Amino acid sequence: MSDRWNDETFTARLREIGGRAYHDKHPFHVAMNEGRLAPEAIRGWVANRFSYQRAIPQKDAAIMANCPVREVRRLWIHRITDHDGTEDSAGGIEAWLRLGEACGLTREELLDGRHIVPAVQFAVDAYVNFARMQPWPVAVASSLTELFAPDLMATRLAAFERYYTWVQPWGFDYFKARLTQARRDSNEALRLTLTHCDTPELQQAAVRALSFKCDVLWSILDAIHLKYGHAS
Ligand SMILES: O=C(O)c1cc(C(=O)O)c2c(n1)C(=O)C(=O)c1cc(C(=O)O)[nH]c1-2
Known part of the structure; x- marks a missing residue:
């Protein structure tokens, strides 16, 4: 049987x-x-990424449903309202719909899913089902792709502002909000992973969960790439 990694080694394995x-x-x-x-x-x-955005609160609700620890649920719950919104703030799903409008897509065509490629939906469903089926600390670890998201978001925001000037700039609120949300979320998730994946088996399962999640995100792009190509 292998030893339990210390926090530094465990974090390095995840970042790798x-x-x-x-x-x-x-x-x-x-x-x-x-x-x-x-x-x-x-x-x-x-249009295709909208299927991911709208599934995130279901994924987070599944993690909470499997978690018996009150303090963890208190911490995790803001992820649901960040996306679904509250009376005071519209939330990430609404911001993504506005991004769609800024690109010339109607809300209806995002909401009815007419552009969603089956393989994208399968990958999104796999992520939600993973959260339903796995021990909650392992499902938390699968969200750690967000450790790497802020750099990508910043590069993407700059690229949209520079190259895709036909997109209305008021559509970029989603990217701007996620820059800080992803940092906060991934710090919280990393702390929970280090604390609650507390056996060698759970640590290894956490690393596999993060690898699985990278595969989910990669598969979504494979499917989008196949359908739309990229040449301008
Ligand atoms: O556009 C991206 O590259 C990107 C990546 C990720 C990610 O790395 O998981 C998320 C998001 N966006 C995102 O917008 C988001 O709300 C989100 C939630 C989660 C998660 O696993 O809980 N990942 C991500």
């Missing part, structure tokens, strides 16, 4: 996965960030 397999390296994202995507490909990405 992102360095190798995070979707910032996917050719579709590379093309997006270099300004090489045609409007149809940008719109296809926005």
Whole structure:
């Protein structure tokens, strides 16, 4: 039986996965960030990624449903309202709909899912089902892709402002909000993972969960890339 890693080694193992397999390296994202995507490909990405955005609160509710620890649920619950919104703030799903409008997509065509490629939906469903089926600390670890998201978001925001000037700039609120939300969320999730994945088996399961999640994000882009290509 292997030993339990200390926090430093465990964190390094998790970060290693992102360095190798995070979707910032996917050719579709590379093309997006270099300004090489045609409007149809940008719109296809926005419409398909909506299926991921709207599933996130269900994923987080599944983690909470499996978690018997009150303090953890108190911490995790803001993730649901961040996306679904409250009386005072519209939330991330609404912000993504506005991003769609800024790209020339109607709310109806995002909400009815007419552009969603089956393989994208399968990948999104796999993520939600993973959260339903796995021990909650392992499902928490699968969200740690967000450790790597802020850099990608910042690069993407700059690319949209520079290259995709046909997109209305008021649509970028989602990216701006996620820059800080992703940092806070991933710090919280890392602390929970280090604390509650407290056996060698759970630590290894956490690393596998993060690798699985990178595969989910990569598969979503594979499917979008296949349908829309990227040449402008
Ligand atoms: O656009 C992106 O590259 C990206 C990546 C990720 C991620 O790395 O998981 C998330 C998001 N966006 C995002 O917008 C988001 O709300 C989100 C929630 C989660 C999660 O696993 O709980 N990841 C991500």
